[in-house]
Amino acid sequence: MIAPIAIADPDDPRIADYRGVRERDLVGREGRFVAEGLVVLEKLVAAGRHPLRSVLAAEHRVAAVAERLAGLAAEVPVYAASQGVMDAIVGFPIHRGVLGIGERAEPAAEALLDALPAKALVVALQGIANHDNMGGLFRNAAAFGADAVLVGADCCDPLYRKAIRVSVGAALTTPFARTESDLVELLAGRGFEVLALTPGGTERLAELTAAPRQAALFGAEGPGLPEAVLARCRTVRIPMAGGFDSLNVATTSGIVLNRLAELRGAA
Amino acid sequence: MIAPIAIADPDDPRIADYRGVRERDLVGREGRFVAEGLVVLEKLVAAGRHPLRSVLAAEHRVAAVAERLAGLAAEVPVYAASQGVMDAIVGFPIHRGVLGIGERAEPAAEALLDALPAKALVVALQGIANHDNMGGLFRNAAAFGADAVLVGADCCDPLYRKAIRVSVGAALTTPFARTESDLVELLAGRGFEVLALTPGGTERLAELTAAPRQAALFGAEGPGLPEAVLARCRTVRIPMAGGFDSLNVATTSGIVLNRLAELRGAA
Known part of the structure; x- marks a missing residue:
C-alpha cells in the first residue's frame, strides 16, 4: 500500500463515500458497501471476492492498517483523519476507527x-x-x-x-x-x-x-x-x-x- | 380481571412504574421489571414464576388484554391510556401497546x-x-x-x-x-x-x-x-x-x- 493520504476537512470530496454513513445505509450506495473494522477488512481483502475501493482510518489506527493490510494494491487509497474529523465525516463516534468501501461483485x-x-x-x-x-x-x-x-x-x-x-x-x-x-x-x-x-x-x-x-x-x-x-x-x-x-x-x-x-x- | 382504569394524564402517580422506560432500564427498578407485549405477558401469567403487578395498555389493545389475560386476579390493575398518553408515559412510540410490571421472585x-x-x-x-x-x-x-x-x-x-x-x-x-x-x-x-x-x-x-x-x-x-x-x-x-x-x-x-x-x- 502507498502512504496514507491525510484528510483534515470532513467535506473533502475524496472521502465522499464515507459521509453520513447511517443516512446512506438507508438510501443505498449504488453498487458499493461499507465494511467496518480491521478484522472484517482483512477478510474482505483475503477473500478477494468484492474489490476494496478505499480505506478511511483514524490516525491511531493507520499503523495497524498498514501492517495488517500490507498486501493492499497501491491503487487502493488509504485516507487518514483525526478521530474528530473521522467522527464528523461518518456522523457518529466510530470507535473501531477503520472503515472501507467495497464494490459489489455478485455472480448470477x-x-x-x-x-x-x-x-x-x-x-x-x-x-x-x-x-x-x-x-x-x-x-x-x-x-x-x-x-x-x-x-x-x-x-x-x-x-x-x-x-x-x-x-x-x-x-x-x-x-x-x-x-x-x-x-x-x-x-x-x-x-x-x-x-x-x-x-x-x-x-x-x-x-x-x-x-x-x-x-x-x-x-x-x-x-x-x-x-x-x-x-x-x-x-x-x-x-x-x-x-x-x-x-x-x-x-x-x-x-x-x-x-x-x-x-x-x-x- | 376488573374493569380497566382510565389514565388521561401521563403524570398520574398510579403509572409511575411505566414512566421513562429507557431511562429506568439503565438505573434499574429495585426488584421489578418490564415485560413488553401480550405474548410475553401471557407467558408471565401462565408460568406464575414472577408475580405480575400491573398492566398498561393502549386503548385499542385493552379488549385483547381482557380476553387473553382473563385469568388475571382482580388485584392486578389494568391501566388504559390513549396511544398518545401511553407514548408520553414510556417516552417513545410503543407500538406493541401492552406493557406489564413484574416483580422478581428468584430462588437461591x-x-x-x-x-x-x-x-x-x-x-x-x-x-x-x-x-x-x-x-x-x-x-x-x-x-x-x-x-x-x-x-x-x-x-x-x-x-x-x-x-x-x-x-x-x-x-x-x-x-x-x-x-x-x-x-x-x-x-x-x-x-x-x-x-x-x-x-x-x-x-x-x-x-x-x-x-x-x-x-x-x-x-x-x-x-x-x-x-x-x-x-x-x-x-x-x-x-x-x-x-x-x-x-x-x-x-x-x-x-x-x-x-x-x-x-x-x-x-
Whole structure:
C-alpha cells in the first residue's frame, strides 16, 4: 500500500463515500458497501471476492492498517483523519476507527451454482428481512463450510453494514448470489436435494442422511416457508419441548448446518 | 380481571412504574421489571414464576388484554391510556401497546438445584454480558427443555427488557437463579456432569454421551471460559470449517442443547 493520504476537512470530496454513513445505509450506495473494522477488512481483502475501493482510518489506527493490510494494491487509497474529523465525516463516534468501501461483485445465481463441485452444500434463504438474522446465517454458513448462499429476492441485503458486522465478515467471504428465480427449481434442476426447515417437517433432523448435493432452505420466523415451497422439498423439523414451536432462524441454521457438516464429514 | 382504569394524564402517580422506560432500564427498578407485549405477558401469567403487578395498555389493545389475560386476579390493575398518553408515559412510540410490571421472585441457586429431579439438564452461564445473547440463550434453554438456568454474577440480567423480548418470554418461564458462587462447584456437588463448550475442547459434540444429570456451561464470545474453569469440566468442541473458530454463543447453545435433547430423549 502507498502512504496514507491525510484528510483534515470532513467535506473533502475524496472521502465522499464515507459521509453520513447511517443516512446512506438507508438510501443505498449504488453498487458499493461499507465494511467496518480491521478484522472484517482483512477478510474482505483475503477473500478477494468484492474489490476494496478505499480505506478511511483514524490516525491511531493507520499503523495497524498498514501492517495488517500490507498486501493492499497501491491503487487502493488509504485516507487518514483525526478521530474528530473521522467522527464528523461518518456522523457518529466510530470507535473501531477503520472503515472501507467495497464494490459489489455478485455472480448470477445460475453461474454460482454451475461452478460448484459434485459434492456441495448450499444455504438457501427466503423472506429473511432482518439484518441480524442475515448476518447470523452467513456466520453459520461459513463456520460449517457451506459452499454458497442463495439469497431470494425477498430477503434483505447481506452487504448491509449491520449484516456484514454480525456475520463477522462471512458475508464478504462466502460466495452468494441474489435471485428473482424460484430457489427450489434452481437447486433441484442441478441435482440438489432441498431440505426445508419447518416446525411441521415430516423428518426429524436426527434422522437425516447425507447426499452429495444438499441445500438447506430457511424462511422467515413467524410466517415460515410457504406451503407451495414446502410441498417440493424434503421437510425437516427440530423437535422442541412443549410450548415452544420456533427457534430463531439463525440458531436453526447453526443446528442444521452443524448436523449436515457431521453427516458430510462422515460420509 | 376488573374493569380497566382510565389514565388521561401521563403524570398520574398510579403509572409511575411505566414512566421513562429507557431511562429506568439503565438505573434499574429495585426488584421489578418490564415485560413488553401480550405474548410475553401471557407467558408471565401462565408460568406464575414472577408475580405480575400491573398492566398498561393502549386503548385499542385493552379488549385483547381482557380476553387473553382473563385469568388475571382482580388485584392486578389494568391501566388504559390513549396511544398518545401511553407514548408520553414510556417516552417513545410503543407500538406493541401492552406493557406489564413484574416483580422478581428468584430462588437461591442452591434451592433451585436442590429441587431438581434425578434426571435434569441445566444451562450454566458465565460472563454473558450481551442482552441479545442472554435472551437467545434462554429461548434455546426453553426450546430444548432445560430444567433450570444458572446465571453467574458476571452476567447481565435475564430480566432486562431486551433480554426478555429476545427470549420470547422464556426468561420469565424458565427457572433461573443468579449466584456469586462457583458454578462448577455448585453443579458438581450435586452430581451434575459439567460440559464446558470451548473451541479447544477435547471431545467433539458428536461423540457426547448422555448422563442423568448434565449441565452445559457457556462463556462469553471472545475471551471464552477461563482455563481454571475448563480444567474442572468435560470440555466439548463443535468442529468448524477452516478460518472460523467461534460461533455466536446463543447459536452454540442451540446446537449443544439440541444434541443433548436428542441424547436424553433416546437414553
